[in-house]
Amino acid sequence: MNNILFFAHLRDAVGRDSVQLDASGKTVAELKQLISDKYEAVNLEHVMTAINEEFASNEEVIHDGDAVAFIPPVSGG
Amino acid sequence: MNNILFFAHLRDAVGRDSVQLDASGKTVAELKQLISDKYEAVNLEHVMTAINEEFASNEEVIHDGDAVAFIPPVSGG
Amino acid sequence: MNFYEISKEPIIIQEVIDKVVQREAGAITTFIGTVRELTHGKKTLYLVYEAYESMAVKKLEQIGQEIKERWSGADVAITHRVGRLDITDIAVVIAVSTPHRADAYEANRYAIERIKEIVPIWKKEHWEDGEEWIGNQLETVAYPKGKPEEKDLNE
Amino acid sequence: MNFYEISKEPIIIQEVIDKVVQREAGAITTFIGTVRELTHGKKTLYLVYEAYESMAVKKLEQIGQEIKERWSGADVAITHRVGRLDITDIAVVIAVSTPHRADAYEANRYAIERIKEIVPIWKKEHWEDGEEWIGNQLETVAYPKGKPEEKDLNE
Numbered sequence: 001m002n003n004i005l006f007f008a009h010l011r012d013a014v015g016r017d018s019v020q021l022d023a024s025g026k027t028v029a030e031l032k033q034l035i036s037d038k039y040e041a042v043n044l045e046h047v048m049t050a051i052n053e054e055f056a057s058n059e060e061v062i063h064d065g066d067a068v069a070f071i072p073p074v075s076g077g
Numbered sequence: 078m079n080n081i082l083f084f085a086h087l088r089d090a091v092g093r094d095s096v097q098l099d100a101s102g103k104t105v106a107e108l109k110q111l112i113s114d115k116y117e118a119v120n121l122e123h124v125m126t127a128i129n130e131e132f133a134s135n136e137e138v139i140h141d142g143d144a145v146a147f148i149p150p151v152s153g154g
Numbered sequence: 155m156n157f158y159e160i161s162k163e164p165i166i167i168q169e170v171i172d173k174v175v176q177r178e179a180g181a182i183t184t185f186i187g188t189v190r191e192l193t194h195g196k197k198t199l200y201l202v203y204e205a206y207e208s209m210a211v212k213k214l215e216q217i218g219q220e221i222k223e224r225w226s227g228a229d230v231a232i233t234h235r236v237g238r239l240d241i242t243d244i245a246v247v248i249a250v251s252t253p254h255r256a257d258a259y260e261a262n263r264y265a266i267e268r269i270k271e272i273v274p275i276w277k278k279e280h281w282e283d284g285e286e287w288i289g290n291q292l293e294t295v296a297y298p299k300g301k302p303e304e305k306d307l308n309e
Numbered sequence: 310m311n312f313y314e315i316s317k318e319p320i321i322i323q324e325v326i327d328k329v330v331q332r333e334a335g336a337i338t339t340f341i342g343t344v345r346e347l348t349h350g351k352k353t354l355y356l357v358y359e360a361y362e363s364m365a366v367k368k369l370e371q372i373g374q375e376i377k378e379r380w381s382g383a384d385v386a387i388t389h390r391v392g393r394l395d396i397t398d399i400a401v402v403i404a405v406s407t408p409h410r411a412d413a414y415e416a417n418r419y420a421i422e423r424i425k426e427i428v429p430i431w432k433k434e435h436w437e438d439g440e441e442w443i444g445n446q447l448e449t450v451a452y453p454k455g456k457p458e459e460k461d462l463n464e
Contacts, residue, residue: 153365
């Protein structure tokens with residue numbers, strides 16, 4: 001299983017800050033598609049992804065137990 | 078009369094932080110010459126001058142009551 | 155000592171500075187990001203900052219490491235606030251010490267620019283007529299490949 | 310409130326910063342000049358700073374005025390210490406606030422460079438094997454006309 005984390009406006013759109021689902025074997029792009037299908041209000045087009053707290057490309061494959069976070073353009077500072 | 082102020086190594090060379098003398102009518106350059114003649118240890122070649130707390134050129138004329146300060150290259154900050 | 159922190163409490167500037175004091179340093183610069191009332195003429199009431207805290211700390215550490223590699227002898231400490239902030243409240247404090255002053259300015263500037271690129275922190279602006287997560291609609295930063303380019307991450 | 314000060318007492322950084330907090334500012338930078346132990350490999354024991362105090366305050370005010378003319382919306386506060394300072398003690402604190410961060414870095418940098426040009430403050434270094442007023446023998450700054458050029462004073 002995988003813990004999928006949402007922040008900022010993504011969390012507002014999903015309605016919760018995380019969901020549990022099995023994404024192992026999927027690429028980041030495939031998981032994005034799956035999330036977008038499930039939550040119509042969620043647009044992941046301009047969103048970065050982190051796997052286990054490191055930025056990951058759309059091609060990277062998710063393994064069982066990985067924490068996957070969707071990172072909207074940041075606005076700290 | 079004029080109050081003539083010395084700072085840093087100039088004060089050490091003169092042996093005091095100020096002297097009273099009548100410099101009215103003299104230019105800064107003339108006063109520098111007078112000071113250099115009086116205090117052999119004092120080299121005013123690379124020293125700036127302030128009249129009443131504003132930088133003054135060698136050509137500027139000193140008036141009665143003006144405070145004249147010799148300003149070695151500064152090293153604050 | 156934690157040189158890189160996400161804080162729910164108000165930031166004490168002096169505590170961040172104290173972390174970078176060193177006998178070899180002649181210069182310390184700090185950057186203090188405060189909540190400004192007006193942005194493009196629009197009046198902010200207050201902000202809320204949110205962080206992916208564990209990753210944000212890692213990314214602040216990465217920025218500190220990048221600085222130490224580029225500016226010899228530099229020490230770095232960064233604390234970013236989260237939660238509700240009112241006008242003039244402090245959102246971030248960056249302290250950098252270096253032997254010579256030019257480096258202290260440049261390294262500090264580098265830190266704030268990098269924070270705005272790679273540290274997972276978001277702000278929500280609250281105005282009289284609404285609220286919005288900043289960065290979500292303007293989308294001035296778009297990553298076609300889904301993550302920052304290598305040059306963005308490691309430059 | 311005195312925005313430009315020569316202080317015989319240790320400088321409280323927060324007090325200098327407090328002077329430039331403004332609702333319109335999103336950025337405050339500070340420069341903190343500290344006493345470094347090693348200069349060109351030589352070990353400093355302590356420093357003594359001396360100022361032509363009344364003129365130094367005027368020149369700090371001038372620098373603040375120059376900054377406000379160049380960087381719109383800037384607020385500036387500068388305190389310089391005099392007397393004996395030990396290693397890591399604070400010699401000067403410059404705080405600048407501006408609406409946007411690039412200006413806060415640039416204006417702050419301008420202030421320290423100008424202090425080193427026109428503010429009548431001198432430091433005497435004390436080493437194990439002697440002491441010397443800095444600026445007197447190197448004479449890297451020479452003013453053939455007896456005062457700084459206009460460009461130096463008013464640039």
